[in-house]
Amino acid sequence: MTDPVAATLLRTAAELEAYAPAAPGAPRPERAVVMTMGALHEGHASLIRTARAVVGRAGQVVVTVFVNPLQFGEAADLDRYPRTLDADLALAGAAGADAVFAPSVDEVYPGGEPQVRISAGPMGERLEGAARPGHFDGMLTVVAKLLHLTGPDLAFFGQKDAQQLALIRRMVRDLNFPVEIVGVETAREPDGLALSSRNRFLDAHERHTALALSRALFAARDRLAAQQALHARALAGGGSEDRAAGLTRLGEARLAADAQAVARARPDGGPAAVRAAARAVLDDAAAEQPPLALDYVALVDPADFTEIPDDRTAGDAVLAVAARVGATRLIDNIPLTFGATT
Ligand SMILES: Nc1ncnc2c1ncn2[C@@H]1O[C@H](COP(=O)(O)OP(=O)(O)OP(=O)(O)O)[C@@H](O)[C@H]1O
Ligand SMILES: CC(C)(CO)[C@@H](O)C(=O)[O-]
Ligand code: BAL
DSSP: OOSSSOOEEEOSHHHHHHSSOOOTTSOOOOEEEEEEOSOOOHHHHHHHHHHHHHHOTTSEEEEEEOOOGGGOSSHHHHHTSOOOHHHHHHHHHHHTOSEEEOOOHHHHOTTSSOSSOOOOTGGGGSTHHHHSTTHHHHHHHHHHHHHHHHOOSEEEEEGGGHHHHHHHHHHHHHTTOSOEEEEEOOOBOTTSOBOOGGGGGOOHHHHHHHHHHHHHHHHHHHHHHHHHHHHHHHHTTOOOHHHHHHHHHTTOHHHHHHHHHHHHOOTTOOHHHHHHHHHHHHHHHTTSSSOEEEEEEEEEOTTTOOBOOTTOOSEEEEEEEEEEETTEEEEEEEEEEETOOO
């Protein structure tokens, strides 16, 4: 069922329940769900295509479209969130979805705002959670409900919302949800800007400033790679303080500086160096017109989003950034691995 036709629209839990049941005696098809807030773009399409590739033609791909009031702090952000259901049905179908479940607020919360909610715990209070109090409780509550309503074998979420993905993995583990969570790499514009439904609010100047988010992340990644390459040369005997001193005596300043850089390279590239590389780009963008207003740039442990200490020499990390450009708040992040000298 991968023809480029609009996906079937399901509006209620009853329609979803009755949707394409397995024939009597036939095995239930494997079901993948991709949860969204609509205004679908290529980032969502890549999640849907990945979901289709994993479950195959015999499987079912259900996309949910629901702008969840529970996870919005500012009413204005909720009100202006883009809603484009017809285009969403076409994009979801073209990317390989069978059905789009787009319930009303009353359908999802028939008793009004739920009194019993999922608590995101300490991880939900850091970074995005600090900037948007209650956001992650609201997000996890609706994800739990949508998992119950759609009953998937697998659920796909973007790495672009890295803290959200980590919290969903944690909820599924802590509360024994019978579903496999799959993370999908961030889709970007050719110039690096992470695709986001909120990008449509940026005018040309704001978009130019907003490019600093991804450029900061790439600068940090490149700094880490350069430090790791220097360290690999150090391991291969390519530099030492003695060699640098010898070259200085011979007047070979450039070669001396190179030998010294190799000798001093840390095996991990150094968390501080990585943060500094990102910060330099973001500081420049604060002077752009319009300016970038930095909310945070943080190098964190992907398991719990605590800050990576400066003496950490190995392991996985996420460099995450959030900033406001004009009236639009944007986030981005990049996974990094320390200590991976080749
Ligand atoms: N650029 C992207 N690459 C990969 N996945 C993405 C991308 N953008 C969003 N997603 C994922 O799509 C799913 C639905 O996200 P959502 O509908 O909030 O879109 P969004 O573009 O992130 O919206 P916004 O940025 O306005 O919050 C989430 O799992 C999210 O991580
Ligand atoms: C997971 C989600 C669909 C829950 O509303 C939302 O947070 C999103 O679009 O990332
Ligand atoms: N993209 C994550 C959902 C939100 O911003 O509310």
